[in-house]
Amino acid sequence: xxxxxxxxxxxxxxxxxxxxxxxxxxxxxxxxxxxxxxxxxxxxxxxxxxxxxxxxxxxxxxxxxxxxxxxxxxxxxxxxxxxxxxxxxxxxxxxxxxxxxxxxxxxxxxxxxxxxxxxxxxxxxxxxxxxxxxxxxxxxxxxxxxxxxxxxxxxxxxxxxxxxxxxxxxxxxxxxxxxxxxxxxxxxxxxxxxxxxxxxxxxxxxxxxxxxxxxxxxxxxxxxxxxxxxxxxxxxxxxxxxxxxxx
Amino acid sequence: xxxxxxxxxxxxxxxxxxxxxxxxxxxxxxxxxxxxxxxxxxxxxxxxxxxxxxxxxxxxxxxxxxxxxxxxxxxxxxxxxxxxxxxxxxxxxxxxxxxxxxxxxxxxxxxxxxxxxxxxxxxxxxxxxxxxxxxxxxxxxxxxxxxxxxxxxxxxxxxxxxxxxxxxxxxxxxxxxxxxxxxxxxxxxxxxxxxxxxxxxxxxxxxxxxxxxxxxxxxxxxxxxxxxxxxxxxxxxxxxxxxxxxx
DNA sequence: AAGTGGTCTAGACCACTGC
DNA sequence: CAGTGGTCTAGACCACTTC
Numbered sequence: 001x002x003x004x005x006x007x008x009x010x011x012x013x014x015x016x017x018x019x020x021x022x023x024x025x026x027x028x029x030x031x032x033x034x035x036x037x038x039x040x041x042x043x044x045x046x047x048x049x050x051x052x053x054x055x056x057x058x059x060x061x062x063x064x065x066x067x068x069x070x071x072x073x074x075x076x077x078x079x080x081x082x083x084x085x086x087x088x089x090x091x092x093x094x095x096x097x098x099x100x101x102x103x104x105x106x107x108x109x110x111x112x113x114x115x116x117x118x119x120x121x122x123x124x125x126x127x128x129x130x131x132x133x134x135x136x137x138x139x140x141x142x143x144x145x146x147x148x149x150x151x152x153x154x155x156x157x158x159x160x161x162x163x164x165x166x167x168x169x170x171x172x173x174x175x176x177x178x179x180x181x182x183x184x185x186x187x188x189x190x191x192x193x194x195x196x197x198x199x200x201x202x203x204x205x206x207x208x209x210x211x212x213x214x215x216x217x218x219x220x221x222x223x224x225x226x227x228x229x230x231x232x233x234x235x236x237x238x239x240x241x242x243x244x245x246x247x
Numbered sequence: 248x249x250x251x252x253x254x255x256x257x258x259x260x261x262x263x264x265x266x267x268x269x270x271x272x273x274x275x276x277x278x279x280x281x282x283x284x285x286x287x288x289x290x291x292x293x294x295x296x297x298x299x300x301x302x303x304x305x306x307x308x309x310x311x312x313x314x315x316x317x318x319x320x321x322x323x324x325x326x327x328x329x330x331x332x333x334x335x336x337x338x339x340x341x342x343x344x345x346x347x348x349x350x351x352x353x354x355x356x357x358x359x360x361x362x363x364x365x366x367x368x369x370x371x372x373x374x375x376x377x378x379x380x381x382x383x384x385x386x387x388x389x390x391x392x393x394x395x396x397x398x399x400x401x402x403x404x405x406x407x408x409x410x411x412x413x414x415x416x417x418x419x420x421x422x423x424x425x426x427x428x429x430x431x432x433x434x435x436x437x438x439x440x441x442x443x444x445x446x447x448x449x450x451x452x453x454x455x456x457x458x459x460x461x462x463x464x465x466x467x468x469x470x471x472x473x474x475x476x477x478x479x480x481x482x483x484x485x486x487x488x489x490x491x492x493x494x
Numbered sequence: 495a496a497g498t499g500g501t502c503t504a505g506a507c508c509a510c511t512g513c
Numbered sequence: 514c515a516g517t518g519g520t521c522t523a524g525a526c527c528a529c530t531t532c
Contacts, residue, residue, distance in 0.1 A: 182445050
C-alpha cells in the first residue's frame, strides 16, 4: 500500500474515532508531514483522497475542515450489484429470465462502439437481496464478450466477478443516468408491486480498462429497496478541491 | 487561471475536436510536459482534472485512454436548481408555497448540527422549467440563516445566488440521497400528475465553506423532467485513478 | 528493453485566512 | 503579519505495459 494511502487511512480512522470532530479542523499539511515523516506532496495526496470521499473540505488559506465521518457508500467508485450488496451486508442472488443474440439497434451501436446491426447479446435478469426481488436488469453485451457471458451459470451471483475470473475482464469505467419510471405489467409482476408504481431506473454503460465498451444496461429497482448516495462540492478539483462562487 | 487548468482546457478541446478520438490514446505525460513547457507534475494535475470529469482513464504502464468527449453535466460539482437549469438552457422560476418557523425534529437537529428543538425555518417551494412545474422542494434551514432566507423575494429565481449576494453565504458541500417515491395528493396536484405516479426524490444536506450545515431538503421531481448523471471508475484515486480488481 | 504512469522528495513562491 | 493551502519545478525510483 502506498504511503499516502496509509496516511489517509490513519486520518480516516482518527476522524471516525472522533479525534477530529465533524465541523472541526484538520492539522496543517506541514504538521501532518512531520508527524508521518513524509513530504508535503505525499500528505496532499492523502488529504486529496479524503476530499474525494467527501470526508474533508478545504479553502485556500484556511485549515481543512471535517465534513463527515462515514465514507459515502456511493458513486466515487464503481461497484457491481453483488459487490454493493455484500458491502451493505445483504446476500445477493439472481436468475436469468432470458438470453438471446440479436442484431443491435442504432442507439446501442453508438453506446457500444460497434457497427450498426452487429450481433449483441440481450440478457434479462431478476436480482434479489436476501431472497427478495428488488431489481429487473436488462443488459446488452457487445458481441466480443457474448460467448463468455453465455458460459456463465444462470444463477451466478456476481457477473462482474465471474467475467474477471473466466476471461480477465475488468469493468473499469461506468456512466450512469438515473431517473424514475412507472412499473410496467411485467416488472410489476416480477417485483411484486402494482403496475404504475414508482421504480428507480439506472441506465448504465460500462467500459473495460482499455476503454472498450462492454455492456449497456437498463436496471429498474423497486422503490424503497435502494438509495443512491453522492457527495460533492462546488468546483471539485481532485487535488485539493476549492470553494468557488455560485454562478 | 492556473497553468494546469489551461492545459486541461487545451486537452478537453482537442478531445471534443476529435484530435484524440474516443477509445484512443492520449500523448504521454512527458510529451505533454514538453509541448506545454510545464513540469510533469503540472501535466499530471491537468489530466487528473480530466479523469475526475470522466473524460479519460488510466492504468499504470499504459497510455491514458479517452473515455468520452462530453463533460458529464453531473455530480462532480455542486449546482443549485437555477444554475443547473441555466446550464441546460432552461429558464428557471419558482414560488414559495409556505414559509414558517418551527422547532426542529430530532432527525433534523442531527443533520443540521443544532440543538434538538431549536428553531428552524421550514419552506416549501414549487419550481418550474420554462414555466412548467417540475419540482416540489421542501427545505429546512438552520436558525442562523433563517432571517436572510425570509428577506428573499418569494419569486426569487436562485436562492443560492441571492444568499451569496446578500450575506456572502456559499453552499460549498452537498450530500445527496436519491430514490423514487410515489406522488402524494398534494404533489400530484402541484406537478400535474396522477396520485401514485413516480417521482424522483433527492434528499440533500448542504454545508457552508466553513463546514457549517445550512439546510436539509427533500426535493421531488416529476418523472421525465430531470435525469441525474454520474461517471465513475473502479478504485477512484483523485490523482490519476487506477484500475483495480473487482472484489 | 524501452516506454509510461504511480509514487515520493525538497524546495519555492503566491493568494488567502485568521488573528 | 504569521500561518496555511494552491501551484509549480526538477529530479528520482519503481511497477507495469507494450513491443
